[in-house]
Amino acid sequence: MEETLVDIDFKEKEEYIINMGPQHPSTHGVLRFETCLQGEKVKYIIPHCGYIHRGIEKMSESLTYPQLLHLTDRMDYLSAHINNEAVALCVENAMEVEVSDRVKYIRTILAELSRIASHQLWWSAFGMDLGALTTFFYGLRDREKILDIFEETTGSRLIQSFITPGGLMADIHPNFQRRVKEFITYFRKKLPEYDQLLTGNVIFRERTLGIGYMSKEDAIDYAVTGPSGRGSGFHCDVRKLAPYSAYPFVQFNEITYTEGDTYHRYLVRMKEMWESLNILEQLVDNIPQGEIMLNLKAIKAPKGEYYQRVETARGELGVYIVSDGAPTPARIKYRSPNFSNLFILNKVSANHKIADLVAISGSLDLVIPDIDR
Amino acid sequence: MALLTTLKSIGNYFREIYNGVTSLARGMRVTGKYFIQPSSIVTQQYPENRATLKMFDNFKGELILKHTEDNEHFCDACNNCARKCPNGSIEVISKREEGPDGKTRRVLDKYIYHLDMCTFCGLCVQACDQSALEFSNEFEHAVFDRNNLIKQLNHPDSKVVEKQAETKEPNTPTV
Amino acid sequence: MYDFSPFIDSINSFFTSNFSPFWASVLLMLLLGIAILAFYAVLGLYLVYAERKICARMQNRIGPNRVGPLGLFQTIADLIKLLLKELIYIRNADGFLFNIAPFIVIVASIMAIGSIPFAKGLQAIDLNIGVLYILAISSMGVIGVLIAGWASNSKYSVIGAMRSGAQVISYELSVGLSLLCMIVFAGSMQLSDIITSQQDGWWLLKGHIPAFIAFVIYLIAGTAETNRGPFDLAEAESELTAGFHTEYSGIKFAFFFLAEYMNMFIIAAVATTIFLGGWLPFHIYNFTAFNNVMDYIPPVFWFFGKTAFIIYVMMWFKWTFPRLRIDQLLALEWKYLLPLNLLNLVLISFLTLMKWHF
Ligand code: SF4
Ligand code: SF4
Numbered sequence: 002m003e004e005t006l007v008d009i010d011f012k013e014k015e016e017y018i019i020n021m022g023p024q025h026p027s028t029h030g031v032l033r034f035e036t037c038l039q040g041e042k043v044k045y046i047i048p049h050c051g052y053i054h055r056g057i058e059k060m061s062e063s064l065t066y067p068q069l070l071h072l073t074d075r076m077d078y079l080s081a082h083i084n085n086e087a088v089a090l091c092v093e094n095a096m097e098v099e100v101s102d103r104v105k106y107i108r109t110i111l112a113e114l115s116r117i118a119s120h121q122l123w124w125s126a127f128g129m130d131l132g133a134l135t136t137f138f139y140g141l142r143d144r145e146k147i148l149d150i151f152e153e154t155t156g157s158r159l160i161q162s163f164i165t166p167g168g169l170m171a172d173i174h175p176n177f178q179r180r181v182k183e184f185i186t187y188f189r190k191k192l193p194e195y196d197q198l199l200t201g202n203v204i205f206r207e208r209t210l211g212i213g214y215m216s217k218e219d220a221i222d223y224a225v226t227g228p229s230g231r232g233s234g235f236h237c238d239v240r241k242l243a244p245y246s247a248y249p250f251v252q253f254n255e256i257t258y259t260e261g262d263t264y265h266r267y268l269v270r271m272k273e274m275w276e277s278l279n280i281l282e283q284l285v286d287n288i289p290q291g292e293i294m295l296n297l298k299a300i301k302a303p304k305g306e307y308y309q310r311v312e313t314a315r316g317e318l319g320v321y322i323v324s325d326g327a328p329t330p331a332r333i334k335y336r337s338p339n340f341s342n343l344f345i346l347n348k349v350s351a352n353h354k355i356a357d358l359v360a361i362s363g364s365l366d367l368v369i370p371d372i373d374r
Numbered sequence: 375m376a377l378l379t380t381l382k383s384i385g386n387y388f389r390e391i392y393n394g395v396t397s398l399a400r401g402m403r404v405t406g407k408y409f410i411q412p413s414s415i416v417t418q419q420y421p422e423n424r425a426t427l428k429m430f431d432n433f434k435g436e437l438i439l440k441h442t443e444d445n446e447h448f449c450d451a452c453n454n455c456a457r458k459c460p461n462g463s464i465e466v467i468s469k470r471e472e473g474p475d476g477k478t479r480r481v482l483d484k485y486i487y488h489l490d491m492c493t494f495c496g497l498c499v500q501a502c503d504q505s506a507l508e509f510s511n512e513f514e515h516a517v518f519d520r521n522n523l524i525k526q527l528n529h530p531d532s533k534v535v536e537k538q539a540e541t542k543e544p545n546t547p548t549v
Numbered sequence: 550m551y552d553f554s555p556f557i558d559s560i561n562s563f564f565t566s567n568f569s570p571f572w573a574s575v576l577l578m579l580l581l582g583i584a585i586l587a588f589y590a591v592l593g594l595y596l597v598y599a600e601r602k603i604c605a606r607m608q609n610r611i612g613p614n615r616v617g618p619l620g621l622f623q624t625i626a627d628l629i630k631l632l633l634k635e636l637i638y639i640r641n642a643d644g645f646l647f648n649i650a651p652f653i654v655i656v657a658s659i660m661a662i663g664s665i666p667f668a669k670g671l672q673a674i675d676l677n678i679g680v681l682y683i684l685a686i687s688s689m690g691v692i693g694v695l696i697a698g699w700a701s702n703s704k705y706s707v708i709g710a711m712r713s714g715a716q717v718i719s720y721e722l723s724v725g726l727s728l729l730c731m732i733v734f735a736g737s738m739q740l741s742d743i744i745t746s747q748q749d750g751w752w753l754l755k756g757h758i759p760a761f762i763a764f765v766i767y768l769i770a771g772t773a774e775t776n777r778g779p780f781d782l783a784e785a786e787s788e789l790t791a792g793f794h795t796e797y798s799g800i801k802f803a804f805f806f807l808a809e810y811m812n813m814f815i816i817a818a819v820a821t822t823i824f825l826g827g828w829l830p831f832h833i834y835n836f837t838a839f840n841n842v843m844d845y846i847p848p849v850f851w852f853f854g855k856t857a858f859i860i861y862v863m864m865w866f867k868w869t870f871p872r873l874r875i876d877q878l879l880a881l882e883w884k885y886l887l888p889l890n891l892l893n894l895v896l897i898s899f900l901t902l903m904k905w906h907f
Pocket of ligand 1: 494
């Protein structure tokens, strides 16, 4: 291996480099942080990604639109429905068709359920990053309820491939609405418990308050979207900025804080779960009748370039399709939220302790397969 | 004045301790509550609960070709499903055979399904005009050899349902 | 009623009458050693089991339930697995230190067990400076941890070991001071004396609020000294993978693991002895009927019951709280526990001088 400039730099300065990852409990996947320490203090980190690159974008070029959909599940697997929805919306825009309101409502309900499930898992893992191992089980216990709802309707728990261009793969299960309502009441009772266990805890507050400050300018410069950006006061909720699906029909608040530290990134997500419950409550009883799949002869985008963005649980997912009129895209590009969010890490974690690095990277809620795609 | 601020800061010092301790106690109440509530255990004891473990009807366990009681399936070997499959998990091998009306026609010889490659996207089931495919609830897929995951879906000696059956109500398929 | 001294004396006299004094003492030592080792291993394994069951219940799980009834043999099976596992030698590690570190850790905790009074007369050695001995011995373990971290020649291990060093050195102060508070009350460092001084009430109950504060500080500092959550910075698996024992495998890893649990037991046992009256039963002042019933419960049960309670509380801490950061850990000690402790010590000295305790 040839020596890069950085390598030589390391040798001259005799820095204490540790590799966090690719196999490390706090990176939640195969991501590697080359971390330079000075004592306990992090001087800088260099994220190395690519360990789980699967070439989804290139692979998609040889697949038709309904086919390439099943690859999008595998990018940010915690918001699989939302990823599906992004592609579906983009293709529908290109074909200039509009799905029925029923589909829109169901899509939004599924998306919000995924958002809650994703935040639950994040909460679990975040607690675990900070050493509170019990949170992991409470989060997963409640997430299981959502996965059951998914499984009953879509047939799978994690990667569903349910929302397709033109509608949905199937209609919702008769139990769907009842279960969602049950979940709303159940989870409204459990969320305060989350707060008692972690949010109010003095150790937790000490560990997160004022740690990893990210200014609004930084958030914008690095294009940090989603809850991580909103924690710094960056209004970037696509559901508000460019409402899609059933979001125009519902009332909800965009949660933003201006403090920009780990604690407030955490709070954004906790509050978002409440908001998502509100959205669900507004939608679940009012699902209108309508067809669940448009009768499309062939699903192909006309020649041109199309872009659609949606709000996943981690930020703004953009789908950019270049089509030459064939049933397969000529080029498809995903603007994945995690890739942008990752690179702020060096800036916000410099001069913090190594334990804070874990807390900060946890608060950015990175999903590694989405970084590499 | 200085005394007042000192007193205040001492008060704050103790208040900080008090708040910290109560917040810790609140957390301990949550875990303590679950400790004394055996009913809150959510663990499922898997191999023991096999009899009562019921998957949802929609659960996508593995792809099967529906067969009637007379060992007849609905597949006319049109190959749509194999074409729709994003990763080539399906191979439809057809042969030509003389039908009851005397004409040669295309019938299904082997329906090969690669469970090891399938991503359970459901496109094949959607693509089939004959509704010949469905997902079973089987989920215990573990095998010792990967080759065991390559399955032939049409049962041995099964035939295709005769076309005229379609005008009547088709037999309810059994799995 | 339940006095072990005649039983112990009979064993003693059996050996002294049948063997020459030299061989008698050698054989007695051997017997004692075997007894303590067996006790150590069994107790350590079942503490691991208890922790797994307790944390499972707190997390809505069942915990180990496959090996044996209720999973009672699970930890034994784990130990056998660890015994059979390959010991990995690291090429660039300092071989001698690397191998000796787990033994230092485990020997320190075995030695501390020796002076704990389990019941009247059931104590391997009743030193007149028992408290000091336990403090001194149990802090030797950290040398093992430091050596382990250093000798592994792994970056994570070194960070873990350094954290552990800083942590134990600071928390040693609090442990010592809070015990000192109680020694001032009891007026003796001999563990059996401390217990007898609690004949008319445990120090926690008759020592007013200062005793309670000392108890809480002791629990916190004790948890920190054993490197357990929320003070498990030396291992901090989400930061340092496994801290100082990252590179250890097989039985050497098991030594660290067992020692951690036994240290917890020692901390709890000392707390029992000094704050909760050791093997003395619970008495309510002048309530004779109740007191008599309590007297019927053997002291061994009292001792282990109280210890188990304290261990449970320590596990409860671990499975509820997030981990502290190293600077917060030190701030907690130097800014909160130590000043409080010193204040407490003055208060207690005052109380004792004025004879205001019961
Ligand atoms: S479910 Fe999808 S991947 Fe599996 S066989 Fe059918 S089309 Fe292929
Ligand atoms: S299963 Fe259906 S789609 Fe596939 S070959 Fe048979 S009839 Fe055609």
